[in-house]
Amino acid sequence: MSASTSSDTYQPKTNLGRVTNFVDTRVGGSSIVKEFGRKIFPDHWSFMFGEVALYTFVILLLSGTFLTLFFDPSMAHTQYDGSYVPLKGVEMSVAYASTLDISFDIRGGLFMRQLHHWSALLFVASVSVHMLRVFFTGAFRRPRELNWLVGCVLLILALAAGFTGYSLPDDLLSGNGLRIIDGVIKAIPLIGTYLSMLIFGGEFPGTAIVGRLYVMHILVVPALILLMIAIHLFMVVIHKHTQYPGPGRTETNVVGFPVGPVYAAKAGGFFFIVFGVVAVIAGNFQILPIWDYGPYDPSPVSAGTQPDWYIGFVDGALRLMPGVLWGFPFEYVIFGGFTLSLNVLLPALVPAGILFGVMFAWPWIERWVTKDTREHHILDRPRNAPFRTATGVAGVIWYCVMWAAASSDLIATHFLVSLNDVTYWLRALFFIGPIIGFIVTRRICLALQRKDREIVLHGRETGRIVRLPHGEFIEVHEPLNDYKLHRLVSFESPEVQPAEPDAKGKISGTEKLRGRLSRFFFEDRVAPVTPAELAAAHSHGGHDEVETAESKAEISSR
Amino acid sequence: MGDHSHGSPKSSGTVATAGQSEVEKFQDPGLPPHRPRLADKDPRAEKRAEKQVAILFVISIIGTLLFFVGYFAIRLDETIATLRLQNFLLGMGTAFAMLGIGVGIVHWAKTLMPDHEIAEERHAVRTEEDRVIAETMVTEIIEETGIKRRPLIRNTLLGAMILAPLPAIGILRDLSEDLNPDVLRHTMWDAGVRLTRDPSGTPIKASDVTIGSAFHVIPEGLNEVEHKLEEKAKAVVLLMRLNPEDLHVSPGREDWNYNGIVAYSKICTHVGCPVALYEQQTHHLLCPCHQSTFDLTQECKVIFGPATHALPQLPISVDDEGYLVATSDFHEPVGPSFWERG
Numbered sequence: 001m002s003a004s005t006s007s008d009t010y011q012p013k014t015n016l017g018r019v020t021n022f023v024d025t026r027v028g029g030s031s032i033v034k035e036f037g038r039k040i041f042p043d044h045w046s047f048m049f050g051e052v053a054l055y056t057f058v059i060l061l062l063s064g065t066f067l068t069l070f071f072d073p074s075m076a077h078t079q080y081d082g083s084y085v086p087l088k089g090v091e092m093s094v095a096y097a098s099t100l101d102i103s104f105d106i107r108g109g110l111f112m113r114q115l116h117h118w119s120a121l122l123f124v125a126s127v128s129v130h131m132l133r134v135f136f137t138g139a140f141r142r143p144r145e146l147n148w149l150v151g152c153v154l155l156i157l158a159l160a161a162g163f164t165g166y167s168l169p170d171d172l173l174s175g176n177g178l179r180i181i182d183g184v185i186k187a188i189p190l191i192g193t194y195l196s197m198l199i200f201g202g203e204f205p206g207t208a209i210v211g212r213l214y215v216m217h218i219l220v221v222p223a224l225i226l227l228m229i230a231i232h233l234f235m236v237v238i239h240k241h242t243q244y245p246g247p248g249r250t251e252t253n254v255v256g257f258p259v260g261p262v263y264a265a266k267a268g269g270f271f272f273i274v275f276g277v278v279a280v281i282a283g284n285f286q287i288l289p290i291w292d293y294g295p296y297d298p299s300p301v302s303a304g305t306q307p308d309w310y311i312g313f314v315d316g317a318l319r320l321m322p323g324v325l326w327g328f329p330f331e332y333v334i335f336g337g338f339t340l341s342l343n344v345l346l347p348a349l350v351p352a353g354i355l356f357g358v359m360f361a362w363p364w365i366e367r368w369v370t371k372d373t374r375e376h377h378i379l380d381r382p383r384n385a386p387f388r389t390a391t392g393v394a395g396v397i398w399y400c401v402m403w404a405a406a407s408s409d410l411i412a413t414h415f416l417v418s419l420n421d422v423t424y425w426l427r428a429l430f431f432i433g434p435i436i437g438f439i440v441t442r443r444i445c446l447a448l449q450r451k452d453r454e455i456v457l458h459g460r461e462t463g464r465i466v467r468l469p470h471g472e473f474i475e476v477h478e479p480l481n482d483y484k485l486h487r488l489v490s491f492e493s494p495e496v497q498p499a500e501p502d503a504k505g506k507i508s509g510t511e512k513l514r515g516r517l518s519r520f521f522f523e524d525r526v527a528p529v530t531p532a533e534l535a536a537a538h539s540h541g542g543h544d545e546v547e548t549a550e551s552k553a554e555i556s557s558r
Numbered sequence: 559m560g561d562h563s564h565g566s567p568k569s570s571g572t573v574a575t576a577g578q579s580e581v582e583k584f585q586d587p588g589l590p591p592h593r594p595r596l597a598d599k600d601p602r603a604e605k606r607a608e609k610q611v612a613i614l615f616v617i618s619i620i621g622t623l624l625f626f627v628g629y630f631a632i633r634l635d636e637t638i639a640t641l642r643l644q645n646f647l648l649g650m651g652t653a654f655a656m657l658g659i660g661v662g663i664v665h666w667a668k669t670l671m672p673d674h675e676i677a678e679e680r681h682a683v684r685t686e687e688d689r690v691i692a693e694t695m696v697t698e699i700i701e702e703t704g705i706k707r708r709p710l711i712r713n714t715l716l717g718a719m720i721l722a723p724l725p726a727i728g729i730l731r732d733l734s735e736d737l738n739p740d741v742l743r744h745t746m747w748d749a750g751v752r753l754t755r756d757p758s759g760t761p762i763k764a765s766d767v768t769i770g771s772a773f774h775v776i777p778e779g780l781n782e783v784e785h786k787l788e789e790k791a792k793a794v795v796l797l798m799r800l801n802p803e804d805l806h807v808s809p810g811r812e813d814w815n816y817n818g819i820v821a822y823s824k825i826c827t828h829v830g831c832p833v834a835l836y837e838q839q840t841h842h843l844l845c846p847c848h849q850s851t852f853d854l855t856q857e858c859k860v861i862f863g864p865a866t867h868a869l870p871q872l873p874i875s876v877d878d879e880g881y882l883v884a885t886s887d888f889h890e891p892v893g894p895s896f897w898e899r900g
């Protein structure tokens with residue numbers, strides 16, 4: 001290497017320039033600016049859910065750091081001596097007492113606690129909605145399958161972060177939550193009892209669990225989330241962002257605003273907006289008033305309490321499961337003396353297992369059924385992928401039935417109906433709901449696609465009624481301009497791919513299954529309007545009311 | 559089902575039969591022309607936008623000041639009202655501080671920064687050229703390690719790598735000193751242990767328990783034991799008195815109740831919540847967590863919900879002074895099932 005590299009020949013004139021140049025020549029900042037300074041990001045409101053997730057996580061880190069300065073995760077016994085009068089002199093754990101101190105004696109502590117809890121709820125919610133956006137628009141397709149997996153892992157980590165945090169204050173609700181977890185762990189065959197004792201450091205509740213969950217909550221889980229976010233964003237940079245279909249947007253380009261300055265300003269500003277909105281909520285709406293519930297005690301429980309929303313679907317599944325069905329209990333003593341509690345195991349593991357299993361596998365399921373291995377950078381409008389949209393809605397309904405079941409007691413008391421009937425209905429919906437949801441959604445999608453075709457072929461209804469010389473009234477339809485037209489016709493409509501014989505001329509069982517699934521998904525399909533159809537519609541007599549006879553479509557034969 | 563073709567494809571929005579690939583497509587008209595915004599055309603609008611952004615930033619400054627007013631001017635006393643006011647001021651101060659900056663920047667970006675959409679080409683995630691180079695490299699690297707030619711090294715390394723992480727799991731054994739499931743079979747109850755009120759620990763006279771009443775019960779001496787919560791989590795009991803003729807007593811349990819006074823474990827056999835709700839009229843016990851319902855008249859048999867087995871009954875009697883006492887421990891483990899329960 002020569003002693004004088006080219007970078008030394010540049011002499012900056014200002015102080016700021018000298019500092020910048022120093023850093024640049026040490027870390028190669030120029031190439032980073034060159035790569036990212038004007039990188040293009042497409043703009044759409046639905047792309048902001050992921051940003052909300054990222055920003056609420058930052059708020060969680062900030063508010064969580066504040067809370068760790070004052071929280072003491074000890075389960076040692078103490079007598080409360082803070083300024084909340086109703087609990088003075090009450091025996092409690094140090095963890096609970098320090099949470100009370102944060103709420104009542106440390107200025108801004110209550111605000112930070114509420115900010116932290118509300119952000120956590122919003123974090124899991126925005127991760128979930130972001131994933132729904134990715135699913136319903138087909139953004140998980142090649143080359144983004146692995147990033148979809150990272151997203152699924154992030155959702156699980158978000159749930160873990162939420163749950164470990166919920167259990168820290170050692171109040172009545174968090175203790176009861178842990179008691180339920182303990183019951184579920186004990187139901188695991190063979191190792192359940194040992195696992196429970198290892199986790200709790202002996203018998204429930206013990207004096208170890210809060211400290212153990214604390215290290216998970218403030219170190220292990222956030223570190224994993226940060227790692228996954230880094231991988232997630234790294235892959236976004238590699239793939240570049242997807243974009244919605246539209247004129248000028250193709251599979252080979254990306255249309256949007258450059259990072260500097262517009263996108264950076266909008267995205268950066270959005271962080272402050274999210275922070276501001278969470279602050280409004282935290283300043284005005286109480287969440288988890290632990291002082292109302294008191295310290296953990298295995299004896300009392302508050303009726304009508306709810307878990308944080310994201311745990312609800314598991315709790316609801318636990319509620320839906322009948323312990324005894326038509327006289328047959330779901331608990332057996334097997335191998336002469338060992339208990340298998342299917343009444344707990346099945347609802348705790350199976351629905352969550354199916355939800356996450358299908359979620360993880362979906363990119364490969366779809367690729368296998370459609371035989372579509374191409375890269376996709378243009379998103380699908382949900383209506384243009386009826387099978388996928390219907391499957392997604394079926395999953396959402398299934399989730400929501402379980403979620404509603406977690407509030408079955410509140411539904412019963414609010415609507416003055418029998419709790420047992422609510423449970424019976426939800427049990428039925430657990431099985432029927434997704435099926436109805438699938439059928440209805442697919443029909444709605446197909447109907448919307450047909451409506452799009454109508455609009456393309458006959459133009460927009462103007463609401464202008466014209467009376468013709470011979471007395472007939474018609475409504476004038478206005479043809480679409482090229483840009484609007486393009487939005488409605490530029491989509492793909494996959495077709496049934498029948499089962500095909502392999503190299504030996506045999507059709508394997510899996511291939512038959514694939515063929516059947518393909519038919520199930522795609523036998524009803526609406527194809528985009530072709531230029532020929534549009535031309536025919538315009539020249540066609542009948543009920544052709546399009547204002548100008550000339551065809552707006554420039555037909556090409558690509 | 560099949561193709562939904564009604565009418566001709568020209569007049570109804572239905573199904574095209576030809577494949578996508580063979581059909582001609584509309585030409586992409588390209589990016590729509592840029593439409594100038596008000597601030598692009600009108601210098602006054604531009605000036606106005608600039609002022610609006612500045613005002614928003616000033617609002618943020620005011621918000622930060624408001625935060626400090628809330629922090630320093632409000633003295634927390636022992637009333638909830640001051641705490642609520644402080645929380646409100648801190649929240650709204652932070653909100654204005656943040657929203658002022660955020661809305662200001664976004665407004666700036668949307669009105670004053672260029673809004674031309676730009677198209678950028680995508681690049682292949684992997685080029686064939688790179689792949690060839692990488693493959694050659696990897697082949698060379700593996701060749702240089704010689705791992706393929708020396709299976710002895712490979713296999714011993716594999717074996718070592720599989721075993722090496724095991725200590726990381728084994729070292730977790732001491733997370734709990736005690737791993738004997740038998741502790742779950744025993745509670746503090748024993749012959750002669752008095753039933754006392756939860757949480758005060760005062761003993762209960764049989765004569766105090768009137769028909770229709772219910773008591774939350776802990777064993778005598780619970781408040782003094784070292785592992786109070788662990789013992790309490792197993793030993794809490796619900797005590798109720800019914801008309802003796804309402805009780806269906808199974809053989810062997812005839813002397814487990816005292817004049818219609820019965821005691822049952824309060825820990826739900828589903829996943830362990832306290833079964834805290836007693837419906838006096840129907841004699842049902844309801845767990846508020848997952849709604850398992852137990853029928854007191856049928857020895858707490860499950861009649862609804864996810865639990866499978868009945869709440870364990872505590873055999874009780876009275877001592878010489880007329881206080882209720884247990885005559886033994888529970889005859890089966892209380893609380894949620896576990897593998898070794900049998």
